[in-house]
Amino acid sequence: MSVNFDLPYFPRDGLLQEVLRVFESGLKQGxxxxxxxxxxxxxxxKHELLPAAHEFGWRSYYVDLWKRRGEPELALVEALEAFANHRGLRQRLRLKEVKSKAKAPGAEIEATLEPGGHRPDDSLENRLDAALSALVKDGVTLLVLDEVQSLAGAKREDFVAALRTVLQKFQGKLLVFYTGSSREQLNAMFRKQRAPLFASTMAVQLPELHDDFVDDRLAFLAQRSVATVSKREFVQAFDDLGRTPGFFNELVLHLIIAGDGDLGKAMNAWRKAHVEAGAGAQLESLRPMEMAVMQLLAMRDHPSVYSADAAEFIKRSIDDAESVTPAKIQTAIKKLMRLDLVAPTGKVAGDYEIDDRAILIQLREGLL
Known part of the structure; x- marks a missing residue:
């Protein structure tokens, strides 16, 4: 199993200021x-945006849609109703249990709800409208929807359109911050309705972390362990982990637990933990062509998937005399995107990358 541990938060320079400028401009709702x-x-x-909202005097609500991605529309509505009931704004549901989980402003609330007060004809769309109507009464409200691509799988086809309509209704009172990780599912949401959900939003980029982040983790390691690791090796390890801060933090924890400064052993422990947690399990069902595309995309500075070099690489990988055509490669890419294994980079048309960093890292090391 993978290691979970919260290291001190490392701020993203300029990101909060950029987000607040968008909200304060009044030009975009989200x-x-x-x-x-x-x-x-x-x-x-949790460490920057919600505390800043508190300082501005905004009401803020955080909903993690990934927790119930099998029924995201119901999860969203019940979360909003829980917030409203917790504040005593609505009495239409009976709450069996309410837990406040927040250690900082912007409480995340978990509730078990019994639909005691709803009429049989109360649709989710009506409940959504009623809950948000209650929440936006007291000044500016910030709603954070984490892993919003889960709504791409909503069972009710009209729900995303209804959500957009309700959000527009409260423009000027309600601000929305969306996060997402599956770009293929997010694109599906863009295409799902005539009026895209994100038409009233502006995209911001998550700044990359550099050597100053490595320095910060190195200093934390020095505080918690007598073992030492060279900065050069630490920087290389961060690069080997795809410059992924979550993975690097796990590596730091392995070093703290071992206490011997053996970075190679810590990397092996990290790899083992992710393999045991199921990293790469999806690959077992892939056909040779699809697996070859994954191996191609795992290469550093790989050629375009539709290039002659890519076709030659795939042909060698599947050991098949049959010609490898762009159409066959495209079919493989589409399946890999549906599995959330591959996504367009957004930089150049036809440019793709492996979306699951754990799989990317282990493919590069030949462990899968």
Missing amino acids: VTLFAPRRQGKTSFV
Whole structure:
């Protein structure tokens, strides 16, 4: 199993200021922050955005849609109703249990709800409208929807359109911050309705972390362990882990637990933990062509998937005399995107990358 541990938060220079400028401009109701998992989106929300909202006097509510991604529309509505009931704004549901989980402003509330007060004809869309109507009564309200791509799988086809309509209704009172990690599912949401959900939003980029982040983790390691690791080796380890802060923090914890400064052993422990947690399990069901595409994309500075060099690499990988055509490669890419294994980079048309960093790292090392 993977190691979970909260190291001190490392701020993202300029990101909070950029988000607040968008909100304060009044030109956009929402901000989107999309990046692969383990990059620090949720940490930014909880350590920077929600405390800043508190300082501004905004009411803020955080909903993690990933926790109930099998029924995200119901999860969103029940979370909003729980917030409203917790504040005593609505009495239409009976709450069996309410837990406040926040250690900082912007409480995340978990509740078990019994639909005691709803009429049989109360639709989720009506409940959504009623809950948000209650929450936006007292000044500016910030709603954070984490892993919003979960709504791409909503069972009710009209729910995303209804959400957009309700959000627009409260423009000027309600600000929305969306995070997401699955770009293919997010694109599906863009295409799902005639009026895209994010038409009234502005996208911001998660700043990359550099050597100053490595210095910070090195200083933390020195505080917690007598073992020493060279900065050069630490920088290399960060690069080997795809410059993914969540993975690097796990590596730091392995070093603290071992206490011997053996970075190679800590890296092996990290790899073993992710393999045991199921990293790469999806690859077992892939066909040879699809697996070859994954291996191609795992290469540093790999050629375009539709290039002659890529076709030659794939042909050698599958050991098949049959010609490898762009159409066959495209079919493989589409399946890999549906599995959330691959996503467009957004930099150049037809440019793709492996979306799951743990799989990327282990493919590069030949462990899968």
